[in-house]
Amino acid sequence: MFTHDAKNRDTTTLAVQVARLYYYQGLTTPQIADELGISRPKVSRLLSHARSQGLVEVRVLDPREQPQLLEAQLRSRYGVRSVKVVPLPPESSEAEALARVAQFSANYLSGLIRSGSVVGLAWGTTLDAVSRHLTPKRTENVDFVQLNGSGNARDIASVYSATILERFAQNFGGRAHPFPVPTFFDYEETKRAMWRERSVRQLVELQQRANLLVYSVGAQNAPVPSHVYVGGYLEARDLAELARDGVVGDIATVFFRGDGSYRGIALNARATGPDLELFKTAQHALCVVSGRAKVLALRAALLGGYMNELITDERTARLLLEMG
Structure with missing residues (x-):
């Protein structure tokens, strides 16, 4: 008698076999059914399973359009290992663009997150959108660890970040590891003291062991605002300090300048995000x-070299290349 795990492995193996026959050899559904001795409806179910589980990535290559060219140009210019550019309908809004990128990213992650993974997540508007599009996939022994604290003066427990983390954990049957500290400490010495605590050290060590980091970049004046800039995490004096330091964005609430440098930015000494070298x-x-x-x-x-994989939309990719 098969166990649940054995049945899952058997289904996955058969789904890959069906996908290879369908996409690589160009066999029809009836031909695959005949070759494998299974029913046509089962062939269709296995193809759907292969797509939903990230075993198959279907892409339309249109020689008249540019997403693939944009990907190649961005890889060449910035030395990024993998770039995925999501096409957009003409005149689409910023919210529509984010929804399409989030949907694509959720499907892409289904193929990356496997049993035994340690996944670091930086909460924010983009990861919130991605978490809402996840397709359930059962895995074993997967840990999802929050990369930066999320408490602030309004909400020390931060239901917002906890909800994102929990969506990922529930979707993949994994364990959620929240980071129950403020996003920014008031005093640098308080952070240093907290980082000596055993519970915090263990969480930071788990972050360091992550084989997959998922995050976005924050920007202060985006039409779809980055949550850290509108959620009560920064005061007016903090924003003024960031402007003096020449900050253009952040990753996991660790700020950086236009040239990608981040050392010497005062607020980073009080931030709870990881050193950007981790990325x-x-x-x-x-x-x-x-x-x-x-x-x-x-x-x-x-x-700054803070990524080796990028997913973005077509419009953002074009603007990025135009900047030189």
Whole structure:
């Protein structure tokens, strides 16, 4: 008698076999059914399973349009290992663009997140959108760890970030590891003291072991605002300090300048996000970005080398390339 896990493995193996026959060899559904000795409806179900589980990535290559060319240009210019550009309908809004990028990213992550993964998540508007499009996939022994604290003066527990983390964990049958500290400490010495606590050290060590980091770049004036800038995390004096330091964006609430540098920015000493060097060494450092107002921050993050995989929309990709 098959166990549940054995049945899942058997289904996955058969789904891959069906997908290869369908996409690589060009066999029809009836031909596959005859070859494998299964019913035509089962062939259709297995093809759907292969797509929903990220075993198959279907892409339309239109020689008249540019997404694939944009991807190649961005890979060449910034040395990013993988770039995915999501096409947009003409005159689509910023909210529509984010929804399309979030949907694509959710499907893409289904193929990346496997049993045994440790996934670091930086909460925010973009990851919130991605979490709402996830397709359930059962995995074993997967940990989802929050990369930066999320408490502020209004909401020390931060239901917002906890909800994003929990959506990911429930979707993949994994464990959620929240980071129950403020986004920014009032005093640098308080942060140093907290980082000596065993519970915090264990969480930071789990972040360091993540083989997949998923995050976006924050920008202050985006039409779809980055949550850290509108959620009560920063005071007027903090924003003025960031302007003096030449900050153009952040990753996991760690701020950087237009050239990608981040050392010496005063607020980073009180921030709870990881040192940005972490994003240079992760096996998968996946940055998901959508929106005109994020182009400057995205360019700076690329210059800093803080990603090896990028998902963005067609309009943002074009603007990024136009910046030079």
